[in-house]
Amino acid sequence: MEVRNPVVVVSMDVALALLLVTGLVMSIDRYVSRPAPGASPAAAEAEALAIPTTADLYPPRTARSFPRRCGLDAATLRRLAPAATEVSGKTGCSFTITPGSAGSGLRGVLRVSLKAGTLADAMKSYDLATGQGPARPSGRSGWQRVTGLGEEAAVRYSDGRAELRFRSGTVTAAVLYRITRVKGADARPLARRPAVNGVLRAGARAASAIGAEVEGPKVATPASGTADALPTPDPCELVGEAALRAAGVVPSSRRSSKAVAPHGNPTQGCRWASGAAENTTLRVSVSSFPESRLRSGAAAASREFAELYHDKRTSVAAFHALRSPGEKAMATYQDGDGVGRGEVMFTVRNVMITVSLQHPAGGPHVQAAALNRAHAVAEAAATALPK
Numbered sequence: 001m002e003v004r005n006p007v008v009v010v011s012m013d014v015a016l017a018l019l020l021v022t023g024l025v026m027s028i029d030r031y032v033s034r035p036a037p038g039a040s041p042a043a044a045e046a047e048a049l050a051i052p053t054t055a056d057l058y059p060p061r062t063a064r065s066f067p068r069r070c071g072l073d074a075a076t077l078r079r080l081a082p083a084a085t086e087v088s089g090k091t092g093c094s095f096t097i098t099p100g101s102a103g104s105g106l107r108g109v110l111r112v113s114l115k116a117g118t119l120a121d122a123m124k125s126y127d128l129a130t131g132q133g134p135a136r137p138s139g140r141s142g143w144q145r146v147t148g149l150g151e152e153a154a155v156r157y158s159d160g161r162a163e164l165r166f167r168s169g170t171v172t173a174a175v176l177y178r179i180t181r182v183k184g185a186d187a188r189p190l191a192r193r194p195a196v197n198g199v200l201r202a203g204a205r206a207a208s209a210i211g212a213e214v215e216g217p218k219v220a221t222p223a224s225g226t227a228d229a230l231p232t233p234d235p236c237e238l239v240g241e242a243a244l245r246a247a248g249v250v251p252s253s254r255r256s257s258k259a260v261a262p263h264g265n266p267t268q269g270c271r272w273a274s275g276a277a278e279n280t281t282l283r284v285s286v287s288s289f290p291e292s293r294l295r296s297g298a299a300a301a302s303r304e305f306a307e308l309y310h311d312k313r314t315s316v317a318a319f320h321a322l323r324s325p326g327e328k329a330m331a332t333y334q335d336g337d338g339v340g341r342g343e344v345m346f347t348v349r350n351v352m353i354t355v356s357l358q359h360p361a362g363g364p365h366v367q368a369a370a371l372n373r374a375h376a377v378a379e380a381a382a383t384a385l386p387k
Contacts (some may be wrong), residue, residue: 043359051324069111071209082112108179126167149217160189162199166211232288236270243380280359297350325382335361342370344378
């Protein structure tokens, strides 16, 4: 009878097991690391979304979220409307001052009105109130631009009556401060400076209370919005070759173009493609916004961005508010007819830049790859802008 060496038997069994495991690993490796027929390389990479997302930049507000007394604290009321009688209202607050109640010979009213709606309604309401519609040229309205209060603000004064209008996202506000100093039979309207300072103080408190941006509100001079304005950058020169190659396009394939944005603002663009097949294209577009009497270039760019933000938030397949680049930024993804487009848009002062990466559509990994690459190009473009 033949006797088999147990050591040899064990060695052969181990070797067979190792061969089976090795074959299985090689099979898995081929399945994971090699793309399926017709799949894009990005899909095979199983790339995760890696852009700096953040909370909604324009959270919706309703009348129910408006603060008590429209945000006017006791110290502000004592200073601007001493011993006033408060009259409650559905959309605002009103404080009436009489010479007897004030003890200082003041007569008048401090009124704050807040209104929430859609962004389009808020922008239209603000423009009409400040005389920026076609039927009421802003040059004849008496309004002056205010900086440091909400997204846009304007003030005017006439015969003791100071009015302030400001907008923050979908909320518009109207502040009235009308004061007369009474002494016996003599009644004199409050002078421009204290009246304007008073209405700005009240407006700042109301704006802070609804979460609007407030940073030292003051009346702007004609040149105040131009000092920090950026010159219009050349989109073909904003992104270096390394960033272009990383995005999957050929640097030498660039082509410049010009277009007109929906609101009539000129836009310059530059396009690159990924070789002969051109299945991937990259486009960088630049819009520069000029200053007007009641709106700085930066405010115009921010306004345009806000309109696009609200529109895209509800109309694209994927939407992300971003922390960077620039001052305000967002990313979107849309696909259809076998084509996907990842887009990153951001603002820096009076300039708005859009980076769009288009390539064959696919699964979620293709979407992540498109947005990651578009964001990397957008970061490179932002870094190239003048400081």
